[in-house]
Amino acid sequence: DAGVIQSPRHEVTEMGQEVTLRCKPISGHNSLFWYRQTMMRGLELLIYFNNNVPIDDSGMPEDRFSAKMPNASFSTLKIQPSEPRDSAVYFCASSLIPGIDSGANVLTFGAGSRLTVL
C-alpha cells in the first residue's frame, strides 16, 4: 500500500481564495482524521469520520472550514475564504476502527499539505 496520500503537498494562495486539500486513506481503513499543525498550537484535531460519516467536527475552527468524505477512499478539507491565520500544515490520517476490547486505533499519517495564505 502506498500509505495515506495527500495533495497538494504545498499550496500558496492569497487571502480570500478557496483552498481544497485532498486525502486518500489506506485501503481498508474505515476511520479518517484531519489534523492541523502550527508552531503555536501544535497538533489539533479538526474532524474525524467513521465509515465516511463525520463523528466529531468540534475542532473545526470556523464555518469557513468544511470537510467531506463522499466515499471510503477520498476526503476533502475545504477553506473558503482562506485567511493568513489558516497557514499551517494539514495532516490526514487513517486507521481501522478498533473493537471495544482491543487496543486503541493506530493512526497512519500522510506527509501533510503545507498551506501558506498571503
Next chain:
Amino acid sequence: GDSVTQMEGPVTLSEEACLTINCTYTATGYPSLFWYVQYPGEGLQLLLKATKADDKGSNKGFEATYRKETTSFHLEKGSVQVSDSAVYFCALSDRGNTPLVFGKGTRLSVIA
C-alpha cells in the same frame, strides 16, 4: 478532558548521549499510550505504544514504560544518533474509537 503534557524542547544532545523525554497524561479512562516521531518534512510515524499498565513499548532502541501510578510514559534511549533528530510526540487514546490526543511535541537535535 484527556490531555498530554510533555517536556518542552528543543533538546540538543551529542551523539551517543542518553535521551529522556518526559510525558505525563490525564485521562478519565484507562488509555493506550503512544510515541510518534516526525522527521523533517514528513508526517508522523508510530514509534512505539503500550496498552496497559507496566507494558513496555520498544522500537529502534527507544523504550517507554506505561506507569499508571505516576501517569507517565517517558521516552528513553541509551545512545542517540544523528538520525534520531526529529520531533517526538506523546499521545493517548481511551479504549474504543476515540481520536488520539497529542502533546505539543519535543524537538530533538543530535549533533555529531
